[in-house]
Amino acid sequence: FINLVSDSKLKVGHGLESCTSEVEVALPFMLDGKMVTLVDTPGFNDTVKTEAEILWLIADFLAVTYKQGRTLNGVIYLTRITDTRMGGIGRKNLRLFRKLCGDETLKSVVIITNMWGDIKPSIGAAREREMTNSNLFFKLAFEKGAHMMQHDNTVESAHRIICKIIGFSSAPLRIQQNMVDERKLLTKTGAGHGLKAEPELERQAEQHRAELADLRSSMQELLEAKDAKLQELTESLRDVQAELAKAQAEIQHLRENQGSVKAS
Numbered sequence: 001f002i003n004l005v006s007d008s009k010l011k012v013g014h015g016l017e018s019c020t021s022e023v024e025v026a027l028p029f030m031l032d033g034k035m036v037t038l039v040d041t042p043g044f045n046d047t048v049k050t051e052a053e054i055l056w057l058i059a060d061f062l063a064v065t066y067k068q069g070r071t072l073n074g075v076i077y078l079t080r081i082t083d084t085r086m087g088g089i090g091r092k093n094l095r096l097f098r099k100l101c102g103d104e105t106l107k108s109v110v111i112i113t114n115m116w117g118d119i120k121p122s123i124g125a126a127r128e129r130e131m132t133n134s135n136l137f138f139k140l141a142f143e144k145g146a147h148m149m150q151h152d153n154t155v156e157s158a159h160r161i162i163c164k165i166i167g168f169s170s171a172p173l174r175i176q177q178n179m180v181d182e183r184k185l186l187t188k189t190g191a192g193h194g195l196k197a198e199p200e201l202e203r204q205a206e207q208h209r210a211e212l213a214d215l216r217s218s219m220q221e222l223l224e225a226k227d228a229k230l231q232e233l234t235e236s237l238r239d240v241q242a243e244l245a246k247a248q249a250e251i252q253h254l255r256e257n258q259g260s261v262k263a264s
Helices: 002-006 051-067 088-101 103-108 121-133 139-143 155-166 174-181 197-225 230-263
Strands: 029-031 034-036 075-080 109-114 147-150
Touching: 002 155, 029 155, 034 155, 051 088, 051 174, 088 103, 088 139, 088 174, 103 109, 103 174, 109 121, 109 155, 121 139, 121 147, 147 155
Parallel strands: 075 109, 109 147
Antiparallel strands: 029 034
């Protein structure tokens, strides 16, 4: 969607693994006399990063841009019309999305259904009605003013969606108000409540330490045997060390943030 409408070249995933792993800003473009900038974020169902990591990425970006005086005109939530059901993880992610935005700004959310070319129109229309009327899907969001539009993978439909959002008034999301205006820690916000960020990072760090121990043991055996696979293991060791350092840095960053907020 973003590449189509902005002529950007952001990574697009076609397999089971998530492609967007960071918050990415697309190339600005003009539409209806307005300069438009789209932002791509990882989904909460990311196959690589944890839910806590994704929330940290998005919340940090939103907090920084809000401090710079920039707010969003709207938020796009993409969902496949071909999906036959929404499981427990999907419903949890939707609840998290609603808390991120806040009920007050759901009127600036546009829920986009795509992949209409892969389904019969009558079946797609029935699913769209279910999404609108069922509490398991988007009914609560629509009751707070959210919008639904279809995207048929053409530039024209993408422009219609963006033009609708251009007409919205820009406003801060709930997570931005929580973290910047109210100076709350992410874990104390509505979206972050219940996410055990530090224990999750500690668990990842412990996992990496165990992997390092196994690799070092294997390397010692290969050194003694002068095995050719030593180089491959050495590279794996570097990768795990980097992941461990990252987890430890995030834990330290979390603790420093907690301390700075308490001090202020």
